[in-house]
Amino acid sequence: MAGESQNWVLMVTAQTPTNIAVIKYWGKRDETLILPVNDSISVTLDPSHLCTTTTVAVSPSFQKDRMWLNGKEIALSGGRFQSCLRELRKRACDVEDKKKGIKISKEDWSKLHLHIASYNNFPTAAGLASSAAGLACLVYSIGKLMNVKEDESQLSAIARQGSGSACRSLFGGFVKWIMGKEEDGSDSLAVQLADEKHWDDLVIIIAVVSSRQKETSSTSGMRESVETSLLLQHRAKEIVPKRILQMEEAIRNRDFASFSRLTCTDSNQFHAVCLDTWPPIFYMNDTSHRIISIIEKWNRSEESPQVAYTFDAGPNAVLIARNRQTAALLLQRLLYYFPPTSGDLDSYIIGDKSITKDAGINGIQDVEALPPPPEIKDNIPSQKFKGDVNYFICTRPGRGPVLLSDESQALLNSENGLPK
Ligand SMILES: Nc1ncnc2c1ncn2[C@@H]1O[C@H](COP(=O)(O)OP(=O)(O)OP(=O)(O)O)[C@@H](O)[C@H]1O
Ligand SMILES: C[C@@](O)(CCOP(=O)(O)OP(=O)(O)O)CC(=O)O
Numbered sequence: 001m002a003g004e005s006q007n008w009v010l011m012v013t014a015q016t017p018t019n020i021a022v023i024k025y026w027g028k029r030d031e032t033l034i035l036p037v038n039d040s041i042s043v044t045l046d047p048s049h050l051c052t053t054t055t056v057a058v059s060p061s062f063q064k065d066r067m068w069l070n071g072k073e074i075a076l077s078g079g080r081f082q083s084c085l086r087e088l089r090k091r092a093c094d095v096e097d098k099k100k101g102i103k104i105s106k107e108d109w110s111k112l113h114l115h116i117a118s119y120n121n122f123p124t125a126a127g128l129a130s131s132a133a134g135l136a137c138l139v140y141s142i143g144k145l146m147n148v149k150e151d152e153s154q155l156s157a158i159a160r161q162g163s164g165s166a167c168r169s170l171f172g173g174f175v176k177w178i179m180g181k182e183e184d185g186s187d188s189l190a191v192q193l194a195d196e197k198h199w200d201d202l203v204i205i206i207a208v209v210s211s212r213q214k215e216t217s218s219t220s221g222m223r224e225s226v227e228t229s230l231l232l233q234h235r236a237k238e239i240v241p242k243r244i245l246q247m248e249e250a251i252r253n254r255d256f257a258s259f260s261r262l263t264c265t266d267s268n269q270f271h272a273v274c275l276d277t278w279p280p281i282f283y284m285n286d287t288s289h290r291i292i293s294i295i296e297k298w299n300r301s302e303e304s305p306q307v308a309y310t311f312d313a314g315p316n317a318v319l320i321a322r323n324r325q326t327a328a329l330l331l332q333r334l335l336y337y338f339p340p341t342s343g344d345l346d347s348y349i350i351g352d353k354s355i356t357k358d359a360g361i362n363g364i365q366d367v368e369a370l371p372p373p374p375e376i377k378d379n380i381p382s383q384k385f386k387g388d389v390n391y392f393i394c395t396r397p398g399r400g401p402v403l404l405s406d407e408s409q410a411l412l413n414s415e416n417g418l419p420k
Pocket of ligand 1 (some may be wrong): 052069120123124125126128129130131133134135138218266312
């Protein structure tokens with residue numbers, strides 16, 4: 001290891017998106033390597049609205065590996081973090097920073113310690129897939145720091161060992177996680193089906209539904225489903241392989257009718273598997289069901305589907321509108337049924353606020369003046385559900401991980417490698 005003194009700090013900062021599955025991953029065939037029972041497909045969400053930023057630093061002065069998440073130190077002792085660190089160290093290569101006069105040889109990495117600081121620009125552990133963006137960012141940034149030569153797909157197989165869904169966050173656009181066949185998991189990795197520009201009409205609105213912390217984590221929920229649900233076995237063997245092919249075709253042809261049908265039925269089947277688990281698991285709540293029925297009613301009243309819905313292991317609805325015009329109509333419906341409890345629209349609709357303008361909403365008075373959606377039959381009085389949605393995030397399909405070269409965006413101090 002060459003360097004004038006032992007006080008140098010070398011660091012890298014990266015930003016990684018989160019993703020939402022449209023064909024769900026639910027069930028592992030290997031718990032430690034995190035190998036799934038079926039392929040899955042996701043849409044990467046625009047990191048301008050939902051992303052993780054991670055800085056990793058290395059210095060001979062660091063005494064041990066340390067990590068800070070959203071400003072608080074967390075333990076890195078968990079098996080999943082350790083698997084990722086071990087796999088990355090195995091693949092580390094020589095690194096030279098001529099400007100700083102630092103040279104790290106391949107062999108040095110096993111003796112050097114890391115400091116990692118990460119920040120999610122959205123709530124952590126709130127059903128918005130922070131673990132997917134977080135673990136993908138950890139692997140991507142350390143991979144860059146250690147000059148790991150593997151491509152994104154091979155890195156995805158490492159991120160997979162941090163959290164299954166994280167492997168799909170190594171790419172932008174539309175991503176498939178191939179389940180693979182090998183026992184060592186070497187062929188269980190993510191590939192990009194199409195980038196985010198391929199289908200840039202799509203607009204995504206997430207309804208963050210008020211709820212208590214979920215009772216069953218994805219990890220334990222899917223373990224229980226594998227052990228007890230016969231529907232899961234049937235789904236993995238018979239249903240998903242066909243759906244994957246149909247979904248790939250729908251994405252290739254930008255066929256919204258097919259994309260929407262597959263997305264909704266796959267989400268519904270995943271929640272049916274949860275219900276088929278013993279004891280049953282409930283992730284959706286009354287508000288989630290209400291949102292499904294609003295969308296179903298609207299889609300049925302039109303000639304072709306306007307919006308797709310999908311729900312992960314929690315009550316939040318992820319709604320995918322076929323284009324901006326539809327997204328504006330969707331937002332009007334959502335605000336009609338779920339008006340904010342306060343007049344503060346700015347914090348009620350976050351992300352791409354231009355959709356709010358397109359919907360003709362400039363203030364709370366416009367929300368109050370919204371007419372009932374035309375698909376409601378006149379004889380059924382329409383009810384409103386103020387307070388049942390915490391807030392909405394307007395976003396779209398987005399790009400994959402990037403390095404941030406501007407040092408001012410680093411989360412660690414370049415002098416001592418501690419959080420800024
Ligand atoms: N930026 C990050 N860097 C590293 N690890 C993270 C990061 N963000 C979250 N995690 C890990 O993910 C855990 C949260 O995962 P959890 O599955 O409970 O919630 P979620 O991913 O936000 O929600 P869900 O899985 O329901 O969509 C955290 O406790 C932490 O271990
Ligand atoms: C419902 C899901 O979001 C499940 C995600 O599960 P995780 O990736 O969080 O589980 P672990 O691999 O145990 O970390 C569906 C999906 O993202 O495909």
